[in-house]
Amino acid sequence: MASLQLQLSSGYQSSSCRYLPISLSYPSIRGANDRQLLFNRIAPVYDNLNDMLSLGQHRIWKRMAVSWTGAKLGDCVLDLCCGSGDLAFLLSEKVGSNGKVSGLDFSREQLLMASSRQHLLSKACYKNIEWIEGDATDLPFPDRHFNAITIGYGLRNVVDKRKAMQEMFRVLKPGSKASVLDFNKSTQPFVASFQAGVVFTANQYLMKSTFLNVSCCKEWMIDNFVVPVANGYGLAKEYEYLKGSIREYLTGNELEELALDAGFSTAKYYEISGGLMGNLVATR
Numbered sequence: 448m449a450s451l452q453l454q455l456s457s458g459y460q461s462s463s464c465r466y467l468p469i470s471l472s473y474p475s476i477r478g479a480n481d482r483q484l485l486f487n488r489i490a491p492v493y494d495n496l497n498d499m500l501s502l503g504q505h506r507i508w509k510r511m512a513v514s515w516t517g518a519k520l521g522d523c524v525l526d527l528c529c530g531s532g533d534l535a536f537l538l539s540e541k542v543g544s545n546g547k548v549s550g551l552d553f554s555r556e557q558l559l560m561a562s563s564r565q566h567l568l569s570k571a572c573y574k575n576i577e578w579i580e581g582d583a584t585d586l587p588f589p590d591r592h593f594n595a596i597t598i599g600y601g602l603r604n605v606v607d608k609r610k611a612m613q614e615m616f617r618v619l620k621p622g623s624k625a626s627v628l629d630f631n632k633s634t635q636p637f638v639a640s641f642q643a644g645v646v647f648t649a650n651q652y653l654m655k656s657t658f659l660n661v662s663c664c665k666e667w668m669i670d671n672f673v674v675p676v677a678n679g680y681g682l683a684k685e686y687e688y689l690k691g692s693i694r695e696y697l698t699g700n701e702l703e704e705l706a707l708d709a710g711f712s713t714a715k716y717y718e719i720s721g722g723l724m725g726n727l728v729a730t731r
């Protein structure tokens with residue numbers, strides 16, 4: 448049975464990229480170490496809250512992200528910012544027992560949850576997964592090593608997004624894909640303003656109401672459902688951070704630009720679930 452291999456990377460990169468958020472709604476959770484502590488704290492309830500808060504939909508979104516990688520039997524693949532391992536388990540089924548999956552995260556508590564799930568789940572192929580404690584901005588892998596990479600709800604939580612994208616490029620084999628799943632940040636001016644917290648008059652709402660789409664509902668759902676439920680678990684601060692991180696995230700166009708800047712030959716962003724979520728597919 449695969450064991451938990453905690454390999455420490457050479458440490459965190461100080462973030463100086465131009466994508467550094469100007470301000471997060473929770474300034475106390477700004478640096479990489481703050482976020483590491485946050486994900487260690489929520490590890491025990493992370494999976495259950497995600498299932499409850501998304502009514503299980505997040506598992507569909509993750510399946511789509513894995514499908515977009517083109518991962519196949521026998522491949523060597525990476526689930527970056529793997530957390531409790533949802534996408535790593537899906538990749539494991541794609542590549543089979545002769546393939547290999549590396550799940551990397553800098554939260555030891557998340558990796559321990561992933562490892563315990565691996566022991567509880569019965570599928571034989573899951574023996575092909577190794578869990579590695581490391582940093583997405585300083586990957587402990589050689590150049591041109593992987594046939595595919597997933598990063599589900601990870602890039603938004605990485606402080607130095609540019610460095611993480613460069614590392615994904617470096618460790619991918621030529622012609623291989625990175626699939627980046629996360630919340631969608633709307634580019635529609637009204638919705639984008641709404642997401643930025645701009646106050647509108649009733650008339651503006653009525654005039655613009657046709658532009659309201661699920662992105663506005665996302666803010667409402669987070670404020671009126673997600674955060675209150677998390678509060679019940681004593682995690683209001685952590686889920687307030689979630690809201691701020693979505694607000695500070697990159698648009699689809701910015702994600703495509705980030706991938707092309709890192710050297711990817713093609714980058715295509717797809718909105719899914721009516722614009723609630725989005726997935727970048729970048730080919731090296």
Ligand SMILES: C/C(=C\Cc1cc(O)c2ccccc2c1O)CCC[C@H](C)CCC[C@H](C)CCCC(C)C
Binds near residue numbers: 493496502673685
């Ligand atoms: C896995 C998902 C989001 C990543 C994520 C999840 C967390 O629990 C966090 C906690 C603290 C900080 C960051 C994160 C984080 O980045 C997606 C599923 C979980 C979401 C919390 C659920 C969001 C629900 C939608 C706003 C509305 C869904 C409408 C309908 C039920 C589909």
Ligand SMILES: C[S@@+](CC[C@H](N)C(=O)[O-])C[C@H]1O[C@@H](n2cnc3c(N)ncnc32)[C@H](O)[C@@H]1O
Binds near residue numbers: 479482533605
């Ligand atoms: C919202 S969770 C996503 C987990 C999983 N991919 C999923 O889809 O549920 C974000 C994960 O990114 C990890 N993370 C954030 N910044 C990181 C970094 N610089 N290096 C490695 N992991 C990081 C966190 O520890 C956390 O487990």
